Amino acid sequence: MNSHAVATRRSLYLAKNDKIRIRVKCKGVVSKPSTGVDGGGPSTRSRAKWKGKDIIANKGTCPWAVQISRANENQDWLVKTVQDEHKCLQTRAVKVCTSRYVANLIVQQIQSNPKIPVKALHEDLCKKLEVGMSLQKVTRAKSMAERIISGDYQVQYGFLRDYVLELLNTNPGTTVRIDVYPETSLSITIRPGSWNC
Structure with a gap:
């Protein structure tokens, strides 16, 4: 859904999302031309005031919708309904284009x-997505992508004991010792050592 929303630059949202049904709708702004008698006359659009200026609000609903469902949680998803015609205007402010989505897009580029x-x-x-995004969002996405590539250091450090056990299982008679030094100063970084015999 997120890829389609970004590719088409539409405001898609999950109208229904549970274990057996998902319904995605578009809440984009539909442009309706003003109609009067014989093409002339007063407009039927509503007017609102904002800071002393008239704003013409002419919102309709976009008919685009997709519904997928399954009989129970163990079965595959089936597309039940597709109304694939957008009548709304494209937008550069796509809400589903989050920093996590952008991070997954740029992993190979960062690698x-x-x-x-x-x-x-x-x-x-x-330029590539034709979607507006802030510099802060890209900064967060880049740091997320770097964490995806290199892994979280604390998680990797947690696997160190598992690595030692795997070494002992695959190489019987091996001695493995892990030395961990306490951090004495913030300016000096001491990494733990591992020796295999």
């Missing part, structure tokens, strides 16, 4: 060029 500046990444994403 090939980890020192790419955030501004260059921002320009590339705005």
Whole structure:
């Protein structure tokens, strides 16, 4: 759903989301031309005031919708209803284009060029996706992508004992010792050592 919303630049949302049904609708703004008698006359659009200026509000509902469901939790999803015609206007403010979504898009780009500046990444994403996003969102997405690539250091450190047990199981008679030094100063970084014999 997120990929389709970003690719088509539409405001899609989950109208129904449970274990056996998902319904996605579009809540984009539909442009309706003003109609009068014989093409002339007063407009039927409503007017609102905002800071002393007249704003013409002419919202309709977009008919685009997709419904998928399954009989129970163990079965595959089936598409039941597709109304694939958008009557709404495209937008650059797509709500589902989150930093997590952008991070998954840029993982390969960060892997090939980890020192790419955030501004260059921002320009590339705005040009490629044609969606407006802030520089802060791209910064968060880049840090998430770096964590996806290198892994979380605390999680990797937690696997160290499992690695030692695996070494002992695959190489019987081996001695493995893990030394951990307490951090004495913030400016000096001491990494734990591991020796295999």
